[in-house]
Amino acid sequence: MLRPSGRFSVPASSRPVTLAPPHTPSRSLRDRLTRRPAGAETERAVVVLHDVTKRYPNGKIALRDVDLVVPEGDFVFLVGPSGAGKSTLIKLLIRDEVATHGDVLVDGHDLARLPRRAVPRVRRKIGIVFQDFKLLPTKTVWENVAFALEVTGTPGRLVRPAVDRVLALVGLTAQAQQVPSQLSGGEQQRTAIARALVHDPRLIIADEPTGNLDPLISWEIIQLLLRINELGVTILMATHDADVVTALRKRVVALEEGRVIRDELGAAYHRED
C-alpha cells in the first residue's frame, strides 16, 4: 500500500509560513450560537445535508435522500463512479443548484432559503478547487489569486498581504509573477488552492483536484490539503484516486446512483468487508 511517508515529503519551498487563525474563538462561538440550528449533532458542522433529493428538470434524479454531516475540521473523501452524484452534491454546496427536496446547510446557512443577494457572501466561506484549475491564462499567479479578492470588493491595501501570505503557504512565492502556461500542473493546482484559501474559507471543496496530475505531483497536492486541514479548514474532496484515499485512512463517503452507500471513518477507497 502506498503511504504518504517521507518519500513524498513536502518540498521545503512550500512549507507553511504563518496562517492567521481562521476565526477568533469569540466570533466563531457567537456565530455558532446565533446562526446554527440547535442539536448536538449539527452543532459544529460546516456542512449539513438532511434528506436531500435533487431532480434535474429533465427528470434525472442525481441525489436521493442524502444525509451528510461534516463537522468542522473534518477531512472527507467523496468517492463513487462517474454519474454517482458527486458533482451534483458539490453544486448544491456552492448553491449552483438548489435541492429539490431536503435541507442543505453550509456554515449554518440554509441555502434553499438564502436570498440570491446573500449567495456570494456564503460562497466566500467556501474555497473551490477544480480538476482543470480554472486559472485565468492572461493573469500571473499573483493576479489570479488577487482576482478573488478584487472581485469581492476587498480594499486594495488588504489584497497584497493576503495574497503574499497564501502564496507563501502553498510555496509559490518565487513563481508569483509567472503566468499559468509557464507553470507545471502541480504549480497551477497550487495556485488554484491559494486562490481558494485567500478568503480564509471555513470549507475547501476540491473536485478531483489530482485528476490531471501524475501520482507524485498528486501527493504533493494532497500533502498541501492535509496541511491546510491541520490549520482548521474543513476539506471535502471528490476523487477517483484509490491509492490516495486508501493510504490516508480518512473519512470516506461513497455515493452510488445518487445514494450514500457507505460513510466510514478511517476507510479505504473500496469496501473492506
Next chain:
Amino acid sequence: MIAFVVFSLRRAWQGFWRNALMSLAATATMVLMLLLLAGFWILQTGLLASLDFVEQKVEVVAYLQPNATASQVEDLSNRLEARPEVADVVHITRDQALERFRATMEAQGREDLSRFLDANPLYASLEIKLADPAAIDEIQGALQPDEEPIVRNVIDQVALVDRVLTITNILRTAGLVVLLIVGVIALFIVVNTIRLAVLARAEEIEIMRLVGASDAFIRWPFVFEGAMVGLLGAITALLALAAAADPMSRFMADFFRILPLQFGTLARDTALLVLGTGLGLGVLGAWVSVRTYLIR
C-alpha cells in the same frame, strides 16, 4: 462606492483591450450600424423637409373682379385670415401682377410683350397660403363667386393637391417604417456582437461567481465595457459623418437651400441620435449578455 466604480472602469478598460479583436469587431459593427441609422435618419429628415416644402406650396389663388373696391378686398382678406386653416393671405394688385409677369418674362429671357398693351389685362388676386393643405377643398368652396361676389374665379387645384398629399403621407409612413426596421436590425446585430464578446469571457465570469463576487461586481465592468464600445463606435461614426458632411453639403447645397431645413439643427439631432443610440445599444447589449450568466 468610488472604489467600486474605479474597479469597474479599470476592469472594463482591461477587458476591452485584453479581448482587443472581439472589442474592435463589436465597435466596428457598432460604427456600421450607427452610420446606417444616421444615413437613414438624414434621408428621412430631408424627405420630411421636402414634403413640408411641397405642402407649403399648396395655395389657393382667387382672382378678383376688376370692380372690387379696396374695402371689399380688405374685408375678404381679413375674413380669410381669421380661419385657422389659413396661414397667410397676400393681396396682389393688378399692377403687382403685371410687374410680376414682366419679371418672370425677363428672368426667362423672353421679350416683354406687355409694353404693346394699352391697359393692364391682368386681374388682381388673393393668394391664400394654407396652414393645412387638406383644407383646400373647403377654402376653395368658400371662395366660389356665388359665395363671394368679388371673386371672379378660383383655379381648381383640389385634384393635384389630393395627389400630392397621398404621396407625401405614404412617403412619411414608409420613411418611418424603414427607420424603425433599420433601428431594430442595428439593435440585434450590436447586441449579438457584444454577446459574443461576453461569451469569450465566460470562464472569467464563472470564476468570479465561484469566488463569491456579487452580481454588481460581475455586471458593471461589462456594462461599462459595452458603454465604451458604444461610445467609441458613436464617436467614430460621427467623425466619419463630419468628414462626409462637407462634400455632401456642397453637392447638395442647392437642394438644401430651397428646403426649410436647418443644417445646424440636423447636425445636432444626428449627433444626439448617434451618441444616444450607440451608448444605449452598448449598455443594453452588455446588460442582456451578462444577465444570462447571472440568473442562477
